[in-house]
Amino acid sequence: MVEQTWGSDRRLTAISRANLSVPARQAMVDKQVLPGRTVLDYGCGRGGDVRGLKLLDCQAAGWDPFYQPDTRLEPADVVLLTYVLNVIEDPIERRKTLKEAWTLASRVLVASARLTWEKSKVRGEEFGDGLLTSRQTFQHLFGTAELRSYVEEVTGVRTISAAPGIVYAFKDESARLGYVAQRIIPDARWLASEDTASAIAAVVDHVEHRGRLPRMEEVPQPMAELLRHLGPNEIRRLVRDSADPAKVDQGSKRATLNTLLFLAVELFNGRGPFSGLPLSIQLDVRAFFSSYREACQRSDRLLLKLRDDPYVRGAMNASAVGKLTPTALYVHRRALDRMPTVLRLYEHCASIAAGRPQSWTLAKLRHQGRAVSWLDYPDFDSDPHPRIRSSYQVDLKTLEASYTSYADSKNRPLLHRKHEFIAPDDPDTARYERLTAAEVRAGLYEHPHLIGTEKGWEAELNRCGRTLRGHRLVRARDA
Ligand SMILES: C[S@@+](CC[C@H](N)C(=O)[O-])C[C@H]1O[C@@H](n2cnc3c(N)ncnc32)[C@H](O)[C@@H]1O
Secondary structure, three states: OOOOOOOOOHHHHOOOOOOOOHHHHHHHHOOOOOOOOEEEEEOOOOOHHHHHHHHOOOEEEEEEOOOEOOOOOOOEEEEEEEOOHHHOOOHHHHHHHHHHHHHHEEEEEEEEOOEHHHHHHOOOEEEOOEEEOOOOOEEOOEOHHHHHHHHHHHHOOOEEEEEOOEEEEEOOHHHHHHHHHHHHOOOOOOOOOOOHHHHHHHHHHHHHHHOOOOOHHHOOHHHHHHHOOOOHHHHHHHHHHHOOHHHHHHHHHHHHHHHHHHHHHHHHHOOOOHHHOOHHHHHHHHHHOOOHHHHHHHHHHHHHHOOOHHHHHHHHHHOOOOEEOOOEEEEEHHHHHHOOHHHHHHHHHHHHHHOOOOOOOEEEEEOOOOEEEEEEOOOOOOOOOOEOOEEEEEEOOOOOEEEEEOOOOOOOEEOOOHHHHOOOOOOOHHHHHHHHHHHHHOOOOOOHHHOOEHHHHHHHHHHOOEEEEOOEEEEHHHO
């Protein structure tokens, strides 16, 4: 270990980790950290993430000026800069550190920092642009928008918020666009195939979902081998004979809207040339639009619609899913893709700007002003009236985000009429509807202003002499 002449005792900020850090986990979930890709944990502290990644078969190395100064610094596909920027008290060195980490990344830099909403957990005296704690450690807590624009300014590239306080900066545009596409358009589905017949069935299924024939580059390798002896015309004929035209039509509508959504999100974030788009999206544009220009014009109009209050309100009214209140539309994450495209765009723009939190259940889209909240109800499925744990909100005008935790609240807000948040064909809908109907019959919704929080709801249950057994309402004396 080396002596450092820092203005704060930075080494004390490094904790021992039994599990992967949130940013390292996020980068794995997002398929940025993968077995076979090299990872450098820059400012790795005690090395917990490096050990964890190695156990997962990643080629990971760590460097830290205090704990691992002897590691040879070499470029890596993925560079993690995890909770380092916030502990550096010297703004010039902070910037230099970010720049160095960026220089070492050959594919993506994953930069994370602690956020302003943790303010109540960090006590200390003002020092420079942060706080110096009693242990002589420094913390500059970042705003979500501040972190993103800071990384953009230093790296000179457009970034994406993967999650609150975690920003990805990609070395080349195609990697960035591939990641945006992966977030918006679900992975192509391919049925399992062991022989030519099942491989053709898989292609037919794909065509019915995507609305067009795949190019061989898009087909998984083993399946491509099974199809190799057939010519493209033969495959086209077999698919034409077996695919259900109504399903193909549905598939092409879905793919058209997904392509528009992708291009509109890209415009929100700054759009590049056609050749930079992921291959599958280039092929969708060719299949479903007369030109890239036409696709862009339509997606630009879609993005403009996002500013149009009556249009957004109309889309919320027309949405096949979600609960519309006087202020917002609330939708369960399982039903999010069933919202009208303009509302999906609304939610995606907010998530690219500020990152969706790791755990959330409902998205709340305001219809006056533009703000999205992701609300976490960890027991949504098992609790007939789930209680909120946290809410993370981003304002689309300022791109500022805020976080509210209800963990210590003695009287948490809770949900009623759960079926309204999910899709009508969700397997749970009928069960939730039966419960709501029983609650209405029992008079439990006669005073709606009383039942929005735990205590009020309990009092109303008592008043009506009812209690809940799972998703069944029973008389209290039978309980
Ligand atoms: C809060 S710890 C985070 C450690 C590790 N990334 C993790 O999340 O477990 C901050 C680390 O940044 C390191 N550090 C301080 N100044 C640095 C610099 N200029 N460049 C790289 N790392 C630095 C410290 O030694 C410390 O280990």
